[in-house]
């Protein structure tokens with residue numbers, strides 16, 4: 308059984324095309340027909356056919372013009388020319404225009420179906436090529452190993468194994484820097500879609516106006532600056548997984564459009580009337596409480612339920628007993644060591660910025676360390692401070708339950724980084740390992756003056 312194809316016959320010999328339609332429909336393909344070249348062009352501009360089978364000599368439009376206009380309005384659709392009078396010149400000319408095949412009637416139906424299948428194969432390869440090119444230029448490749456053997460991380464590992472092979476949407480929730488992108492990558496790697504690359508978009512990293520065009524694509528000239536047609540990341544991720552990071556930042560006006568793709572896989576590029584179909588699994592992540600966002604009218608309830616089919620909550624690093632040591636060993640590398648006091652400070656610290664903050668801290672310490680040995684003096688002030696407090700109040704080394712609210716800690720940390728960077732938000736955001744927009748939002752939440 309071959310995969311069903313969507314085919315349009317454009318031929319003014321109505322008996323002939325009706326015969327073709329019946330034959331192809333019996334084989335399970337979706338087929339339509341028209342006897343007018345202009346109607347064929349119009350249909351192609353609103354529908355994404357796999358193949359158009361064209362007569363070369365239609366009244367009103369010459370073959371070359373017809374092919375040119377079809378290619379312009381639909382560069383992805385493959386064209387097969389089937390004509391009563393085939394001349395070498397016409398065949399050469401149509402091939403030059405990118406037509407897949409040029410055949411003369413009568414042509415056996417079985418052979419025509421085989422040519423169609425070959426054309427669809429070429430269409431798939433072209434699409435895969437475009438996808439790969441886009442993925443290489445528009446996404447970065449995250450690391451793949453998730454480090455951690457603590458109880459919550461073992462539970463998480465089992466959950467990922469269960470969720471990955473299913474095709475439902477997944478919502479990953481967790482504080483900033485807890486590894487949401489890494490988990491998304493693991494889910495994708497464990498799915499049947501893993502042969503294709505994971506495609507990523509971060510809604511917080513893009514200006515609101517660009518999010519729509521990045522996700523859904525745009526046609527040439529659809530807005531100022533749209534000098535080239537660009538497929539959206541949904542099209543790039545066709546057959547694969549799209550990771551939508553910071554989905555809580557998705558503008559309210561765009562949310563119905565996302566809901567629609569999730570419901571029936573259909574979308575329209577900006578500036579296009581043509582409906583396209585995609586087969587994309589969504590993995591979304593957020594560090595906002597989406598339920599609150601729904602309650603406060605910033606996130607659509609229907610979209611929330613649609614993406615929250617399989618929720619995964621990532622624990623913050625401070626709740627992963629024993630994992631800090633493992634992460635330190637992993638990210639320290641072969642060229643550096645860390646003395647005992649520094650290790651204790653790393654373990655005792657509450658890591659409001661989670662693993663990302665830990666990695667940044669180690670990178671900084673590696674630069675400062677003398678002779679490759681990291682000591683407490685190479686660690687940032689907030690770690691030294693917390694360490695001193697722990698040691699002072701617990702000279703016997705008894706494990707101390709952490710005091711003070713995490714929110715207060717987060718506030719203090721942001722304020723301190725801003726102070727150190729003399730109020731420069733871009734630099735502070737880089738040090739904190741978060742996007743600038745997110746820093747602004749957190750400053751607002753914590754009431755930190757900018």
Ligand SMILES: Nc1ncnc2c1ncn2[C@@H]1O[C@H](COP(=O)(O)OP(=O)(O)OP(=O)(O)O)[C@@H](O)[C@H]1O
Pocket residue numbers: 449450452453454455481482483484485486487488489490552592593594662663666740741
């Ligand atoms: N368990 C882990 N093992 C190894 N590396 C990790 C782990 N968790 C996170 N990381 C690393 O920490 C960094 C931050 O992780 P990631 O970007 O996945 O976090 P996030 O939760 O998506 O953050 P944000 O909400 O800010 O986007 C990345 O470099 C990631 O590779």
